[in-house]
Amino acid sequence: MRFELQAECxxxxxxxxxxxxxxxxxxxxxxxxxxTQATVKGIPQRDLAGELDARIxxxxxxxxxxxxxxxxxxKLGGLHQFMSWPRAILTDSGGFQVFSLSDLRKVTDQGVLxxxxxxxxxxxxxxxxxxxxxxxxxxxxMMVLDECLAYPASHEAANRxxxxxxEWARAGYRHYRRRVEESGSESALFPIVQGSMFAxxxxxxxxxxxxxxxxxxxxxxxSVGEPRSLSLEMTEATTPLxxxxxxxxxxxxxxxxxxxxxxxxxxxxxxxxxxxxxARNGYLFTSxxxxxxxxxxxxxxxxxxxxxxxxYTCRTYSRAYLRHLFQAGEILFSTLATLHNxxxxxxxxxxxxxxxxxxxxxxxxxxxxxxxxxxx
RNA sequence: GGACAGGUGGGUGAGCGGUUAAAGCCAACAGACUGUAAAUCUGUCCCUCCUUGCGAGGUACGAAGGUUCGAAUCCUUCCCUGUCCA
Numbered sequence: 344m345r346f347e348l349q350a351e352c353x354x355x356x357x358x359x360x361x362x363x364x365x366x367x368x369x370x371x372x373x374x375x376x377x378x379t380q381a382t383v384k385g386i387p388q389r390d391l392a393g394e395l396d397a398r399i400x401x402x403x404x405x406x407x408x409x410x411x412x413x414x415x416x417x418k419l420g421g422l423h424q425f426m427s428w429p430r431a432i433l434t435d436s437g438g439f440q441v442f443s444l445s446d447l448r449k450v451t452d453q454g455v456l457x458x459x460x461x462x463x464x465x466x467x468x469x470x471x472x473x474x475x476x477x478x479x480x481x482x483x484x485m486m487v488l489d490e491c492l493a494y495p496a497s498h499e500a501a502n503r504x505x506x507x508x509x510e511w512a513r514a515g516y517r518h519y520r521r522r523v524e525e526s527g528s529e530s531a532l533f534p535i536v537q538g539s540m541f542a543x544x545x546x547x548x549x550x551x552x553x554x555x556x557x558x559x560x561x562x563x564x565x566s567v568g569e570p571r572s573l574s575l576e577m578t579e580a581t582t583p584l585x586x587x588x589x590x591x592x593x594x595x596x597x598x599x600x601x602x603x604x605x606x607x608x609x610x611x612x613x614x615x616x617x618x619x620x621x622a623r624n625g626y627l628f629t630s631x632x633x634x635x636x637x638x639x640x641x642x643x644x645x646x647x648x649x650x651x652x653x654x655y656t657c658r659t660y661s662r663a664y665l666r667h668l669f670q671a672g673e674i675l676f677s678t679l680a681t682l683h684n685x686x687x688x689x690x691x692x693x694x695x696x697x698x699x700x701x702x703x704x705x706x707x708x709x710x711x712x713x714x715x716x717x718x719x
Numbered sequence: 720g721g722a723c724a725g726g727u728g729g730g731u732g733a734g735c736g737g738u739u740a741a742a743g744c745c746a747a748c749a750g751a752c753u754g755u756a757a758a759u760c761u762g763u764c765c766c767u768c769c770u771u772g773c774g775a776g777g778u779a780c781g782a783a784g785g786u787u788c789g790a791a792u793c794c795u796u797c798c799c800u801g802u803c804c805a
Contacts, residue, residue, distance in 0.1 A: 379755050401754070439754045447756085460756040486754080535754090566753040574753090594754035601753090616755045623758055624751085639748070670747095677758055 344483065344531035344558050346590045346611075352704040356582060356609030359699040362399075362559075362590055364483040365529045366423060366431045369398040371590060372606045372699075374692045375433060375614040376685050379403040380410075381426040384619055385677040386685070388427050394655055395685050398430055399483070401614050404476050405437035405444075405468070409459050413479035421481030433614075434482040436473045438489035438535065439595070442567065450490060452507065470515035474532065478522055482530055486561065487515040489535040494568040501539030505548045508537040516555050533592060535563040540573050542580035549584040560585045561592040562610075571597075575604055582609035599628050599688060603695055603708050618688045622680035625669045628687045634662070636680070641666045654686035655679075 347361040362369040376383045376391065378400045383391055391397050402422060407413065419425045422432055441448060441455050449456040454469035470488045477485035488511045490504040512534040519532045534552045538544030545562075552560065562581050565574040578593055585591050592612035593605050605613060618628065627634045629649035634641070636648075644662035656665070656679040668676035698707040 375754095377755065384755085384758080403755080406755085433754095435754050440756090442754090444756070489754095491754080561754080563754065568753095571753095592754090597753060613754095615753050616757090617753050620752060620755065620757065620759085624760090626752075635749090637749090672758070674758070 344529065346559065346588060348588060350700050350702075352607075352699055353702075354705040355607040355708065357603075357606045357695075357699050357704045357708075358609065358611060359696050360590065360611060362431075362611075364399075364431045364531075366429060366483055367398055369431055370693075370696055371611040372602075372692055372695055373399060373612050374602065374688045375399050375401050375612060376688075377401045377614055377616045377619060378426075380406050381416075381422060383681070383685070384623065385681040386619075390655075390682060391428070392430060394682065395689055397685070397689060399433055400428065400430075402426075402432055402434050402480070402482075403437070403440075404434050404473055404480070404486075405440040405457070407434075407480065408437070408466070408476050409461055413476040417479040417481075421479075423481060431483040432480070433484040434477045434480055434486065435594075436477070436486040436488045437468050438486065438491055438563065441489075442491035442493060445493070450507070452510070454488065454511075455490075470511040471518040474515050474519050474522065478526075478528060478530060484559065485519075485530055485532045487512045487532060487534045489537055489563055491537065491564045491567065492539050494540065496539040498539075498541055498544075501537075501541055501544055504539070505537045505544050508535060509548060509551050512552055512555060516557075531558040533557055533559045533561045535561040535594070536581050537564045538577070539564060540569055540577060542577065545577055545581045546584060549581050553584070553586060557589065559590040559592060559612075561594050563594045565593060566595045566597065566615075571601065575601075575608065578605060578608045578610060585609075599691055600711055600714075602688070602691055603704075603711050606695055606699075607704075607708055615688075618684035619681050622684040623677045625676075625680070627680060628684050630687075636662065636666050636669050638666075648683060649687070652683065652686060653690075654683050656683040656686075 345363045348358060349361060350359040360371045362371060376397050381402050383400060407416065416422055416425050423429060441450060444460060447458045447460055454467050457466045457468060459466060468488060473488045474485060489508040492501060492504050534555055534557050536545060536548045536552060538548045562578055565577060582591055590611040591609060593610045596605060596613050596615055602613060625635055625637045627636055627648060630651040634648060641662040646662055647657045648662055648665060649657050660679065665679060698704040
């Protein structure tokens with residue numbers, strides 16, 4: 344994996360670049376759709392590559408390890424072949440499940456002891472084992488095991504989790520280097536900056552992690568319940584310390600109007616379940632703000648969801664029809680809604696990228712800020 | 720014509736003397752959702768009023784009477800529905 348910096352905004356930290364992987368080139372800044380279980384829920388790979396033109400998607404180590412299992416996936420030719428996705432894949436380590444499955448796990452220095460949410464079986468994830476599992480998948484970008492805390496966390500707890508995350512990153516890296524030497528694999532491994540909402544801890548963590556000389560760095564532990572301003576603050580405290588020539592990935596963000604804010608702070612990659620999950624729940628992002636399609640006001644609305652959107656859903660169907668599909672619990676709704684929301688996110692990122700390349704990002708950002716009355 | 724079974728809030732369907740404005744589910748109407756245990760979860764869901772409270776009134780379990788301190792729940796008559804028998 345190689346990062347090529349193409350342009351930098353003179354007024355903000357925004358950058359445009361290219362990430363070259365064994366499974367294609369990714370234009371950054373990029374939003375990566377989340378496909379936890381080797382599927383972006385509701386969207387066929389054909390549309391993901393075609394209509395949406397996503398260059399990279401996420402998958403999850405914990406979920407795929409439990410089902411169908413990394414050995415099965417490896418046996419069937421790796422994750423790309425298994426899921427018929429020839430483009431890039433980033434796999435999360437399962438570190439987020441340390442946070443989201445909090446009552447099913449136990450964190451020790453050695454790793455995370457999980458009880459499967461499927462059948463209750465116990466499994467141990469270590470910094471080394473998650474790397475091995477991700478190698479088995481054949482991920483283009485692997486993530487190191489980290490400890491993601493809920494908000495709020497005490498300074499002491501945050502420090503402990505950060506220390507552990509650094510140790511795990513080092514252990515993961517030692518193992519990763521060994522495996523790369525043996526196999527010649529091109530998979531990249533990203534360490535993750537933690538430190539909860541303490542800028543000092545974030546800085547310490549970033550400083551220690553860059554010693555790993557990783558091909559890219561992630562900022563984790565955000566969007567766990569803290570005020571939006573804090574998430575941006577933590578990002579802002581971290582990105583200046585990260586190497587300029589490596590991509591920065593903020594994990595798990597954000598709302599559409601927040602994307603350019605992260606970009607302005609030097610972030611190149613983002614992912615979030617909001618466009619896909621909210622789509623399934625009837626919450627649609629449009630150029631004119633949110634549309635909660637189940638609202639009675641759309642019952643007889645013949646207009647397209649978003650007149651400014653080029654997606655198949657907006658080109659083809661009325662709000663009234665989409666509402667009907669939602670109310671009736673029809674499967675097609677999820678597909679059409681997700682297709683739209685992801686188009687909204689990906690197009691927004693493409694606009695951001697264009698504005699950086701053309702030198703107009705500052706104006707673009709001001710325009711978003713002016714329109715986003717709801718931004719805190 | 721006769722014998723059973725039954726009629727409960729928008730729909731289904733519990734309740735079978737007081738803790739019942741009446742469970743649950745569905746529908747309807749809102750809210751939440753940020754490295755996905757999510758096609759999920761939460762709230763509201765008879766009317767009126769206010770000092771918005773496990774508040775005050777008023778209606779309500781086919782209809783009308785009755786028993787009882789108290790009835791959706793027990794009794795009587797009537798109306799209606801389903802099944803079966805003539």
